Amino acid sequence: MAQHILVLNTGSSSIKYELIDTASGARPARGLIERIGDGAGLLTHHLADGPPYEKKGHFADHAQGLRAVLEAFRTAGPELDPVAVGHRVVHGGTRFPAAVLVDEEVIAAVEELAPLAPLHNPVNVTGIRVAQEAFPGVPQVAVFDTSFQLSLPPEAYTYAVPREWRERLGVRRFGFHGTSCAYVSRRAAALLGRDPHEVNLIVLHLGNGASATAIEGGRSVDTSMGMTPLEGLVMGTRSGDVDPALCGYLARVAGLDAQDVEKALGHGGGLLGLAGTGDMREVRRRAAAGDAGARLALDVYCRRIRKYVGAYYAVLGRVDAVVFTGGVGENDAATRAAALAGLDRLGIVVDQERNEAARDDERAVSPPGAEVAVLVIPTDEEWEIARQTLELLG
């Protein structure tokens, strides 16, 4: 009988899930709930064949959303009898260098780290709790976004801040998107026909959250997200890098407290702050229609990426490939071209025809024989979570 792993990726306002056959890798069901908590929720449950099952409604919170997912399986199938549940957990601090079997102690640790990832860790715990209740006795495995980034050397993870903060308060860079980086860096090595331990990569994960990671011989040596997923690249609704003195300034001139500023940078910054929408497709539409704010947003977004590519080139010394992944990285040819424009002296060139070809598979978009390959690799965090879950459970 086929054995399945259920993978749950609970995001700040969404839940993604997939049922994966451990032997064949087939996915008999996958789905998404969007807009949890805002009244216009939508659950879309895809089956291997046939039309998707959809349910609109108000999913007040993630627990209600997850119960709706279980209901979708009961109504539309397939039968849900997983041998394990793999959970994406965003922040594991320094405590979890690899995936772990969930017990009460692990849950307590994830809850303790919630101040560092307030949008993610609490809902990740909700996912675990609901799955424990639904599948008693079935092993639950936590796979952390931070694990892959724990290889950062001290000079990359240390902020130049007072000793007290570093030593007593745990202030340091962690970095995120590790599950995606682990997956795409393995695929990149395969695509290059090289051993992952020999390959140097710059991975650009451009989704709603966005990050750049420098990978040397399969290990992360620098990454743009920081202690929290707010630092670095321009994102859908997050500012990425800003001058930290902004906090003091806005307190003095606008009476904002630190929490207000953090919230605005996290939810009202990025593409949303610049263009009025955090969705790249909509930014493109507005820019094409002549909207100056949207055009500026694209320029800021792409320049930030280019700066990190240059910086990580300098960190690595030799780069075998630049890898684009995530919804924007995989689909937006214009972002890929603009972000890497002018880097030919570094051997980084995008081939226009290859870049613009309408494809959704793994591919090179640099010219044949280029010094640095530019690759597009669709990420598969769910598959990577299932793989690590299976590996842990033997």
Ligand SMILES: Nc1ncnc2c1ncn2[C@@H]1O[C@H](COP(=O)(O)OP(=O)(O)O)[C@@H](O)[C@H]1O
């Ligand atoms: N064809 C496309 N062209 C440009 N941007 C796209 C396209 N498809 C998706 N995107 C963008 O990808 C982003 C979402 O990325 P995704 O990786 O799916 O998000 P998440 O981080 O939530 O998993 C959105 O900004 C969306 O507009």
Ligand SMILES: CC(=O)OP(=O)(O)O
């Ligand atoms: C950590 C993080 O930024 O995740 P996401 O890209 O899913 O928002």
Ligand SMILES: [Mg+2]
């Ligand atoms: Mg993402």
